[in-house]
Amino acid sequence: MAQDSLAIRSLDWDRDRFDIEFGLRNGTTYNSFLIRGERTALVDTSHAKFRDSWIPTLQDLVDPRQIDVLVVSHTEPDHSGLIGDLLELNPDVEIVASKVAIQFLKDLLHRPFRSRAVKSGDLLQLGVNPDSGIEHQLEFLSAPNLHWPDTIFTYDHGTGVLYTCDAFGLHFCSDEGLDSDPETIAPDFRYYYDCLMGPNARSVLQAIKRMGNLPSIEMIATGHGPLLQHHLPRWIEDYRSWSQQRSRGQSYVAICTISQYGFCDPLSRAIAHGTSKTSVQVQLIDLRATDPHELTALVGEAQAVVLPTPPAFPDGELQHNIGTMLAALHSKQLVAIYEAYGGDDEPIDTMAGQLRQLGTRPAFAPLRIREVPTESTYQRCEETGTDLGQLLMRDKTIKAVKSLDSSLDKALGRVSGGLYVVTAVQNGRSSAMVASWVAQASFQPPGITIAVARDRAIEALLQVGDHFVLNILSQENHQPLLRHFLKRFPPGADRFAGVNILSNAAPGGPVLADALAFLGCCVRQRLEGGDHWIIYAEVESGRVADQEGKTAVHHRKVGNHY
Ligand SMILES: Cc1cc2nc3c(=O)[nH]c(=O)nc-3n(C[C@H](O)[C@H](O)[C@H](O)COP(=O)(O)O)c2cc1C
Known part of the structure; x- marks a missing residue:
C-alpha cells in the first residue's frame, strides 16, 4: 500500500447486513495496518470472528512481540475484537488511543495494559526504517463521533497515509484493494456516509478542517472497503459537500x-x-x-x-x-x-x-x-x-411550496403522468408508495425513472442493486388502491395488510392483484435531483393483466404538489 506499510484486510463476503440496522449488499472488509519504522506500529485489529485467519496472517508478517505500539482508532468491536488476543501474544504492547477509548478499553478488557492517551496534534516517533531510510512519525487528529465518540485519525508523515478507520469507509468486499473503479464503489460510499456519518455532519466538517492542516494526504486508509488513493479529492469533496448540505441552518x-x-x-x-x-x-x-x-x-x-x-x-x-x-x-x-x-x-x-x-x-x-x-x-x-x-x-415545507411563482406553478402543473404503486420487500422490511413521477427512460435495456422524495419510507429499499415492483394502476379500479396506499401509516406498519397480492410473481416486491400491469425492476443508478432522488432502474420482467385496459392518468392544475 505504501512504503514500509502493509494492509491486513479481513474479507467478509457473506455479511449481508452490517450494524444490523443498515442493509448491506456487498459484504465488507475489516482493515488493519502495520507500519514499520525503527519501531513497529499496528493500527487496529479485526473482528473477533476473523481470529483464526487474522492472527496467523499477522504472525506471518511480524513476530507479535516485535509490535511496539497498537493504535486503536476507536473501540467498536469490529476493529477492536482481537485486542485481547494481541495482548496475550504481547502483553507489553503500548495501546495508543483517545482518552475516552482507553477508558472504554479498561472496562472491556478487564486486564492491565500499557497505554498512552493522545489528542489532536500529538506526535509519536516510530523512527527511521533501516531498509527504506524513511522516518515514520505519526500525528493524531481527534475525530469524535466519526462514528464513535472516541475516534482518532492517525497520519504518517513518512508516507502521507491518513488512517481514518470508519470515516471515508464503505462496506464493499472485493479483491481489489484500491479505489481504481470509482463508479463501482460510489453508491456504497454514499450509502455508508448517509447511514453512519451524515448524522454527525458537523463533526465531519471539523475533521476535514483538521485534515487541511496536514502537509499532504497521499492515501486514506479506511477500516472498511478499498483504500482511497486514485480519486482522493473527489471523496473528500463528497464528504465536505454532503456535510455542508446537512449543516445548513441552526435548528x-x-x-x-x-x-x-x-x-x-x-x-x-x-x-x-x-x-x-x-x-x-x-x-x-x-x-x-x-x-x-x-x-x-x-x-x-x-x-x-x-x-x-x-x-x-x-x-x-x-x-x-x-x-x-x-x-x-x-x-x-x-x-x-x-x-x-x-x-x-x-x-x-x-x-x-x-x-x-x-x-x-x-x-x-x-x-x-x-x-x-x-x-x-x-x-x-x-x-x-x-x-x-x-x-x-x-411549516417551512408549506411555505416553500406556496412560494412558487404562480404562472410557473400552473405551467409545471401541466406535466402529467400515470398512477402507480411502487412496492419493495427485503430482509423482513417492506414498503410501498403511490407514485406518478414515473417515466420510461430507455428502450434497450428497458429502463424507467421514478422520482422519490428524499424522506419517503420506501427510499431505504431503493438502493443500487435493489429489486422492486412498479404496479401500474388501471383507470377502471385505481381508487381503492390509491385510498389504501395514501393513508398515513404509523412507523413500521405493514402497508400490505388487507391488500390482495400475488405472491412470488416478481422478485423484489409484492405484485398487487388489482393492478393493470406490473414491471419487475432493479435499481441501477440514483441521481440527486433537488428534493427527490431520481431512481433509474432496468426492467427485468413484466406482465399485463388486461390487454385492453388503460393506465390511470393523473392530471394536475399546479406543480407544487403531486
Ligand atoms: C397522486 C400522487 C402521486 C404521488 N407521486 C409521488 C412520486 O412520484 N414520488 C414520491 O416520492 N411521492 C409521491 N407521492 C407521495 C406519496 O405517495 C405519499 O405521500 C407517501 O406514500 C407517504 O409518504 P411515506 O411513504 O414516506 O410515508 C404521490 C402522492 C400522490 C397523491
Missing part, C-alpha cells in the same frame, strides 16, 4: 445514546438516519462520553431531544451526565424517549411521566422496544425519526 434534533449499553447505539442511529432523510439536522450525543458543558449546550439548544431509557442503576459518571442532560431540557422543546433494551432499563412510563412533569411536549409516543431488534424494529425507528423531521419541517 437540530439532539438524539442521545449511551454507548455500549444494550441496543442503544444502533437504535439511536436508526432514528437519526430517519430524521436526517428530511432536511432537519441531527446531532448524535453520547451520554457517556460528552463533556457536561458541551452536553448542556447541545441539549439546551436543540429543537427536539430524543432520549434512551437509561440503565436503572447507572455508574457514577453516566448518572451525572443523565442528570445534566435532564436539567438542560426546557418546556419549548419536543422530547421523546426510546427503549434502549439494555435488560435493566428504567421503566419507560416512569421516564415519560418525569418528562411530562418537566413540561416538555412529546416529539413522538414512547418507542417501546421489548425485543432484540430486528430489521422491522430498525425500520420502525427509522420511520419514527423521519416523522419527527417532517413534523419539525411542516
Whole structure:
C-alpha cells in the first residue's frame, strides 16, 4: 500500500447486513495496518470472528512481540475484537488511543495494559526504517463521533497515509484493494456516509478542517472497503459537500445514546438516519462520553431531544451526565424517549411521566422496544425519526411550496403522468408508495425513472442493486388502491395488510392483484435531483393483466404538489 506499510484486510463476503440496522449488499472488509519504522506500529485489529485467519496472517508478517505500539482508532468491536488476543501474544504492547477509548478499553478488557492517551496534534516517533531510510512519525487528529465518540485519525508523515478507520469507509468486499473503479464503489460510499456519518455532519466538517492542516494526504486508509488513493479529492469533496448540505441552518434534533449499553447505539442511529432523510439536522450525543458543558449546550439548544431509557442503576459518571442532560431540557422543546433494551432499563412510563412533569411536549409516543431488534424494529425507528423531521419541517415545507411563482406553478402543473404503486420487500422490511413521477427512460435495456422524495419510507429499499415492483394502476379500479396506499401509516406498519397480492410473481416486491400491469425492476443508478432522488432502474420482467385496459392518468392544475 505504501512504503514500509502493509494492509491486513479481513474479507467478509457473506455479511449481508452490517450494524444490523443498515442493509448491506456487498459484504465488507475489516482493515488493519502495520507500519514499520525503527519501531513497529499496528493500527487496529479485526473482528473477533476473523481470529483464526487474522492472527496467523499477522504472525506471518511480524513476530507479535516485535509490535511496539497498537493504535486503536476507536473501540467498536469490529476493529477492536482481537485486542485481547494481541495482548496475550504481547502483553507489553503500548495501546495508543483517545482518552475516552482507553477508558472504554479498561472496562472491556478487564486486564492491565500499557497505554498512552493522545489528542489532536500529538506526535509519536516510530523512527527511521533501516531498509527504506524513511522516518515514520505519526500525528493524531481527534475525530469524535466519526462514528464513535472516541475516534482518532492517525497520519504518517513518512508516507502521507491518513488512517481514518470508519470515516471515508464503505462496506464493499472485493479483491481489489484500491479505489481504481470509482463508479463501482460510489453508491456504497454514499450509502455508508448517509447511514453512519451524515448524522454527525458537523463533526465531519471539523475533521476535514483538521485534515487541511496536514502537509499532504497521499492515501486514506479506511477500516472498511478499498483504500482511497486514485480519486482522493473527489471523496473528500463528497464528504465536505454532503456535510455542508446537512449543516445548513441552526435548528437540530439532539438524539442521545449511551454507548455500549444494550441496543442503544444502533437504535439511536436508526432514528437519526430517519430524521436526517428530511432536511432537519441531527446531532448524535453520547451520554457517556460528552463533556457536561458541551452536553448542556447541545441539549439546551436543540429543537427536539430524543432520549434512551437509561440503565436503572447507572455508574457514577453516566448518572451525572443523565442528570445534566435532564436539567438542560426546557418546556419549548419536543422530547421523546426510546427503549434502549439494555435488560435493566428504567421503566419507560416512569421516564415519560418525569418528562411530562418537566413540561416538555412529546416529539413522538414512547418507542417501546421489548425485543432484540430486528430489521422491522430498525425500520420502525427509522420511520419514527423521519416523522419527527417532517413534523419539525411542516411549516417551512408549506411555505416553500406556496412560494412558487404562480404562472410557473400552473405551467409545471401541466406535466402529467400515470398512477402507480411502487412496492419493495427485503430482509423482513417492506414498503410501498403511490407514485406518478414515473417515466420510461430507455428502450434497450428497458429502463424507467421514478422520482422519490428524499424522506419517503420506501427510499431505504431503493438502493443500487435493489429489486422492486412498479404496479401500474388501471383507470377502471385505481381508487381503492390509491385510498389504501395514501393513508398515513404509523412507523413500521405493514402497508400490505388487507391488500390482495400475488405472491412470488416478481422478485423484489409484492405484485398487487388489482393492478393493470406490473414491471419487475432493479435499481441501477440514483441521481440527486433537488428534493427527490431520481431512481433509474432496468426492467427485468413484466406482465399485463388486461390487454385492453388503460393506465390511470393523473392530471394536475399546479406543480407544487403531486
Ligand atoms: C397522486 C400522487 C402521486 C404521488 N407521486 C409521488 C412520486 O412520484 N414520488 C414520491 O416520492 N411521492 C409521491 N407521492 C407521495 C406519496 O405517495 C405519499 O405521500 C407517501 O406514500 C407517504 O409518504 P411515506 O411513504 O414516506 O410515508 C404521490 C402522492 C400522490 C397523491
